[in-house]
Amino acid sequence: MSAGDSCHNLSAVSEPATGQDSEGRSLRHYVALVGPPNAGKTTLFNRLTGLRQKVANFPGVTVEYHVGKARSSGGREVFLIDLPGIYSLQPRSEDEEVTRDVLTGAKADLGTPDAVILILDATNLHRHLLLAAPILSLGLPTLVVLNMADDLEARGGSVDAAALAAQLGSPVALISAATGLGVQKVEQFLDGSSARPHAAAKRVELPILQDLPGCRRWAGQIGKQSDYRAPDPPLWTRRLDGLFLHPVAGPLGFLAVVIAVFQAIFSGAKPLMDGVENWITVSGEALAPLIANDLLRGFLIEGIWSGVGSVIIFLPQILLLFLFIGILEDSGYLARAALIADRTMAFVGLQGKAFIPLLSAYACAVPAIMATRTIENKRDRLATILIAPFMTCSARLPVYLLIIAAFIPDRPLLGPLLGTQTAAMLGLYVLGFLAAVGTAQLLRSTVLRRQQSVFVLELPPYRMPSLRSLGLRLFDRAIVFLKRAGTVILTVSACLWILAHLPYKDGKPPQLEHSYAGQIGHIVEPAIRPLGFDWKIGVGLVTSLAAREVIIGTLGTIYGIENADKDSVSLQEALKKDLSPAGAAALLVFFAFAMQCFSTIAVVRRETGGWFWPFVQFFYMSAFAYISAWGTYILLDH
Amino acid sequence: MQLTFNKQTDLPETTVPDARRSLVDLRCGQTAVLESLDVADDLSRRLMELGFFPGGDVVAAGCAPGGDPRVYRVDGSEIALRTETARQLKVRAGSIRGDVPSKSNSGLP
Numbered sequence: 001m002s003a004g005d006s007c008h009n010l011s012a013v014s015e016p017a018t019g020q021d022s023e024g025r026s027l028r029h030y031v032a033l034v035g036p037p038n039a040g041k042t043t044l045f046n047r048l049t050g051l052r053q054k055v056a057n058f059p060g061v062t063v064e065y066h067v068g069k070a071r072s073s074g075g076r077e078v079f080l081i082d083l084p085g086i087y088s089l090q091p092r093s094e095d096e097e098v099t100r101d102v103l104t105g106a107k108a109d110l111g112t113p114d115a116v117i118l119i120l121d122a123t124n125l126h127r128h129l130l131l132a133a134p135i136l137s138l139g140l141p142t143l144v145v146l147n148m149a150d151d152l153e154a155r156g157g158s159v160d161a162a163a164l165a166a167q168l169g170s171p172v173a174l175i176s177a178a179t180g181l182g183v184q185k186v187e188q189f190l191d192g193s194s195a196r197p198h199a200a201a202k203r204v205e206l207p208i209l210q211d212l213p214g215c216r217r218w219a220g221q222i223g224k225q226s227d228y229r230a231p232d233p234p235l236w237t238r239r240l241d242g243l244f245l246h247p248v249a250g251p252l253g254f255l256a257v258v259i260a261v262f263q264a265i266f267s268g269a270k271p272l273m274d275g276v277e278n279w280i281t282v283s284g285e286a287l288a289p290l291i292a293n294d295l296l297r298g299f300l301i302e303g304i305w306s307g308v309g310s311v312i313i314f315l316p317q318i319l320l321l322f323l324f325i326g327i328l329e330d331s332g333y334l335a336r337a338a339l340i341a342d343r344t345m346a347f348v349g350l351q352g353k354a355f356i357p358l359l360s361a362y363a364c365a366v367p368a369i370m371a372t373r374t375i376e377n378k379r380d381r382l383a384t385i386l387i388a389p390f391m392t393c394s395a396r397l398p399v400y401l402l403i404i405a406a407f408i409p410d411r412p413l414l415g416p417l418l419g420t421q422t423a424a425m426l427g428l429y430v431l432g433f434l435a436a437v438g439t440a441q442l443l444r445s446t447v448l449r450r451q452q453s454v455f456v457l458e459l460p461p462y463r464m465p466s467l468r469s470l471g472l473r474l475f476d477r478a479i480v481f482l483k484r485a486g487t488v489i490l491t492v493s494a495c496l497w498i499l500a501h502l503p504y505k506d507g508k509p510p511q512l513e514h515s516y517a518g519q520i521g522h523i524v525e526p527a528i529r530p531l532g533f534d535w536k537i538g539v540g541l542v543t544s545l546a547a548r549e550v551i552i553g554t555l556g557t558i559y560g561i562e563n564a565d566k567d568s569v570s571l572q573e574a575l576k577k578d579l580s581p582a583g584a585a586a587l588l589v590f591f592a593f594a595m596q597c598f599s600t601i602a603v604v605r606r607e608t609g610g611w612f613w614p615f616v617q618f619f620y621m622s623a624f625a626y627i628s629a630w631g632t633y634i635l636l637d638h
Numbered sequence: 639m640q641l642t643f644n645k646q647t648d649l650p651e652t653t654v655p656d657a658r659r660s661l662v663d664l665r666c667g668q669t670a671v672l673e674s675l676d677v678a679d680d681l682s683r684r685l686m687e688l689g690f691f692p693g694g695d696v697v698a699a700g701c702a703p704g705g706d707p708r709v710y711r712v713d714g715s716e717i718a719l720r721t722e723t724a725r726q727l728k729v730r731a732g733s734i735r736g737d738v739p740s741k742s743n744s745g746l747p
Contacts (some may be wrong), residue, residue: 242700
């Protein structure tokens with residue numbers, strides 16, 4: 001390997017002269033992973049722990065700290081804390097506060113970490129060394145990791161790690177977290193980290209932290225004495241930016257990316273979804289004869305398996321969406337998208353950084369609302385939290401897909417590129433977006449009168465997304481989705497089946513209409529009749545208050561019961577009998593606007609620090625949904 | 639990509655008095671020395687953490703489609719700022735140098 005043979009050994013760990021290891025304590029050891037945004041903390045964390053953990057090539061993705069178990073080279077178990085990126089120990093946003101609190105021991109459950117791994121971008125060493133001063137001044141045993149060593153070398157830069165270690169009084173490891181180059185040196189540090197008596201480390205002179213220009217001069221000095229040669233500019237990044245930020249090609253590319261993503265989700269996922277559906281039907285049929293008891297068989301196969309199964313069908317689609325968002329994030333395009341979006345966002349009283357949470361909200365509002373912590377301005381942040389649930393999250397996707405597939409025939413609209421079903425889906429996405437924009441405007445002119453907000457965004461170099469990182473993330477999403485299917489949806493399916501089979505009359509289960517579930521449906525029916533919904537949809541709306549996609553399982557259960565003798569009638573066909581096209585449109589509109597998600601309500605409560613905002617948000621969105629669905633039904637029903 | 643500069647094209651002096659010039663007055667590809675950051679204290683700190691130091695070089699690297707926000711190359715990274723912020727970062731009198739790329743490669747920053 002030619003890279004490692006140069007005089008500046010890429011994977012060298014250089015120990016300062018003092019500080020020998022001895023057998024350490026056997027208690028739990030916490031090692032904190034710190035660094036500026038986008039330095040590769042999470043990539044290294046994944047490398048060391050193998051834990052599923054979201055990484056992205058966008059400043060500010062880790063908004064809470066994550067703890068994972070890592071093994072040192074000597075087999076010792078170490079707890080690694082992955083922290084949000086910081087520029088200094090004087091926080092400007094809430095995720096930066098988390099990092100400072102963990103490092104200073106203000107988080108009681110963790111205590112002060114036993115050691116610190118400071119990870120810096122080797123291709124931008126001078127600026128990143130600014131953070132070394134406050135971190136080293138904490139006095140904890142510290143390993144300075146220079147990440148992206150491969151990139152540094154490829155672009156003609158170099159650094160003398162041994163000289164840098166002497167300058168900083170801490171060991172320095174030159175690694176590439178993405179390729180794994182030199183990572184064993186970090187594992188060696190984990191082995192000895194807790195044992196190293198940090199008092200023995202050579203005292204180095206640190207600049208006064210308040211004097212930033214002084215700190216920068218110090219960083220420049222350190223770099224000079226470590227023979228740091230800055231790499232050549234990232235040519236590919238400049239070429240790509242010439243294209244992606246081009247006045248004409250830029251916005252067109254932006255639109256093309258969005259359309260391509262949606263088209264791939266709807267056409268590309270189809271065969272996979274058919275496969276999963278087949279598997280669920282076949283496995284249900286295969287299992288049925290094994291259960292002797294009629295009632296138990298009904299409960300397990302029709303109640304639970306078809307209820308949960310009808311949601312699992314959407315797994316391929318949701319994973320495909322996360323794959324695309326992951327590629328955009330990891331490649332660095334997302335930061336450019338935020339830049340392109342800033343003008344538009346400013347127009348509605350938000351800023352470009354709100355684009356990232358809002359785009360994540362297309363996957364799920366919960367991580368999106370947590371991601372708003374990177375927005376420094378409190379009002380901007382609250383406005384973003386309040387509008388995020390309007391974005392079409394992946395839980396709406398199954399509902400949209402079912403209804404669109406049932407009511408809209410797939411015909412080409414713009415050649416093979418855009419079909420009617422894709423267009424309808426895009427329309428629903430636009431609808432959610434418009435509702436969000438309108439709400440942002442409303443907030444801005446009323447309760448959240450705007451003060452000057454500032455947009456400062458670092459554009460990271462473009463990078464090739466790594467399969468490993470994408471794979472870990474998809475695996476993580478799949479687990480989360482299946483857990484939800486296995487808990488919330490399973491519970492609701494089970495309860496519903498029971499409610500649909502009680503009360504017994506003459507030792508026999510009642511007609512669905514007279515069951516408890518049917519009665520609940522009939523109770524809400526007067527309220528939803530103006531929207532074109534019958535009592536069956538009513539049962540679905542009640543259960544979907546917990547989570548939107550539950551309505552599919554509910555309808556699956558309801559129609560499964562009604563058509564127990566006719567398995568061939570699919571859910572789509574069954575729906576078509578009970579719902580008029582106008583009612584279907586009203587249902588789509590209702591789902592586009594309503595806040596049917598316990599998890600979102602809980603996270604808004606946590607992030608806004610009280611029940612006031614989630615309460616306001618829930619009633620605002622519900623009223624909005626009801627009135628819009630009503631209007632849609634009146635407009636289309638003739 | 640296109641790294642050669644055309645030495646002859648000197649900048650046409652604009653009517654903005656030198657002392658009042660800010661990053662906004664840099665054209666794509668031009669460099670200037672930052673003089674002062676006329677912004678609130680905490681924003682000034684954040685900008686310094688990102689590399690905007692008085693006395694340091696700033697290169698105008700490009701801008702978003704539509705011209706706002708603008709992208710500046712400073713201390714090894716590229717940072718996007720809205721025009722309203724860039725206008726508050728004043729440049730040293732007479733320090734604007736470098737050339738605007740010729741029209742033939744205007745697509746590249």
